[in-house]
Amino acid sequence: MKGRIVVLDELDGRQAAALMVNGQLQDLLIDPPDDRPGPGAIFRTVVDRQMKGQGGVFVRLPGGRAFLRQAKGLAPGQSLLVQVTGFAEPGKAPPVTRKLLFKSRYAIVTPDAPGLNLSRAIRDDDERDRLREVAHDAMDGAADGIGLILRSACLGVDESLIAEDIAAVRDLAGRVLADTSGPPELLVDAPGAHRQAWRDWAEPAPEQVIEAKGAFAAHGVEEAIEALSRPAVLPGGGALWVEPTRALVAVDVNTGPDSSPAAGLKANIAAARELPRQLRLRGLGGQIVVDFAPMPVKERGQLEQVLRAAFRADAVDTNLVGWTNMGNYELQRKRERLPLNEGVAR
Secondary structure, eight states, X not given: OOSEEEEEEEETTEEEEEEEETTEEEEEXXXXXXXXXXXXXXXXXXXXXEETTTTEEEEEETTEEEXXXXXXXXXXXXXXXXXXXXXXXXXXXXXXXXXXXXXXXXXEEEETOOEEEEOTTOOOHHHHHHHHHHHHHXXXXXXXXXXXXXXXXXXXXXXXXXXXXXXXXXXXHHHHHTOOOSSOEEEEOOOOHHXXXXXXXXXXXXXXXXXXXXXXXXXXXXXXXXXTTSOEEOTTSOEEEEEEOSSOEEEEEEOTTOOSTTXXXXXXXXXXXXXXXXXXXXXXXXXXXXXXXXXXXXXXXXXXXXXXXXXXXXXXXXXEEEEOTTSOEEEEEOOOSOOHHHHSOO
């Protein structure tokens, strides 16, 4: 199955979306359980108590608590707006921020960050001028201090569609920002998997969008998800093992039957290119430790270049920390996906 195809279906009774590129599963979104607020959800909360030594404060949600790191100047009982930034580890409070973002297919409204900005992926000067004019008109009358970023999906899109999208997200932001008083309440739910796919997989535009019961089985998504329970096979017969634990995600690279001196670097480069996809599909974040196959120390620089290029193209923020004294490689990855083993019964 060639091309870029979005497949919309359900997994375990919850919305799910899969991005297939030339027959390979590239991304997977699954709605979290009802008791797990997803990234992007906006709450009106009440400040609870500061956590000495942890540099933050707990805030009360309608059905629990969240952890806010920006605690300076806050007092217990104070009402404020926060947005969920990621999933928490089991038994911990989800992380939240006071820096709200309102995202849509074509635009991002940025309270407290005024100005009109365009994605750097839009390079044509005439197109940038056209979009600036659309943005300026659509934001006329917006509250002071509210800014706008036009996303790369705007490229070549009809002006009326962009203006309508901006107006909708601008008005939503205005309503939420005015709703600061009262008990803890969910003001904006996190986007469901189908809506997030429509919002975030718009560029480049898919050749086909398929929405149907059983679409995952018919288009190879179920088979691809099942394969995630096994090691990923690398070119040349090597393998990439990805094993989450409570403390970290352990990754092991094996060379397979090839025992030549060049086998280690070859397997490691293949693993570095594949690692972002494997972490993304499995929904894994936090501390990640990679035990690469043995190779000369002088070849580490070449491998690091491949790693940087691979994660630069990935949508999830990842910090490449570097090599440990024992020769492992450490990464720190944002927990903005629900781990697959928590979201799907396999």
